[in-house]
Amino acid sequence: MARFQYRKKKHVYRRFVLSACVFAGIIAAFYQGTQSLSSGAEKRQRESLENALIRGITYCYTVEGAYPESLDYLKENYGLIYDEDLFFVDYKVEGSNIMPDITIIEKGR
Numbered sequence: 001m002a003r004f005q006y007r008k009k010k011h012v013y014r015r016f017v018l019s020a021c022v023f024a025g026i027i028a029a030f031y032q033g034t035q036s037l038s039s040g041a042e043k044r045q046r047e048s049l050e051n052a053l054i055r056g057i058t059y060c061y062t063v064e065g066a067y068p069e070s071l072d073y074l075k076e077n078y079g080l081i082y083d084e085d086l087f088f089v090d091y092k093v094e095g096s097n098i099m100p101d102i103t104i105i106e107k108g109r
Contacts, residue, residue: 042086046104049082053089053102056080066096 056078060068071091074080082089090103 042106045083046087046106049087049089050102050104052080052082053104057100057102061099067093067098067100069093069096 053074056074057067060066060074060078068074068078070093071080071089086107088105088107090101090105092101092103094100
């Protein structure tokens with residue numbers, strides 16, 4: 001009779017290991033899914049920032065007849081707002097009648 005109880009205990013151990021492996025797989029899949037959603041959101045934020053910059057620069061040129069001299073000018077006068085902890089914007093002006101060169105760089109966290 002003892003031999004049947006011994007096998008039963010071994011069988012319970014195998015079930016526990018199998019359950020733990022399945023649980024770890026589910027956690028890994030969930031983590032991968034959240035990372036994928038997060039990177040997609042950052043990509044959309046970058047595209048939105050790029051569109052807002054181009055729109056603001058073009059609007060400034062249309063209204064004032066010259067491109068903005070700095071990024072701060074766009075922030076103060078045209079309401080440009082973005083997450084400075086997430087993105088670095090390099091804004092190079094070459095002249096009042098030449099569109100500025102814009103580079104958006106994602107900062108590492």
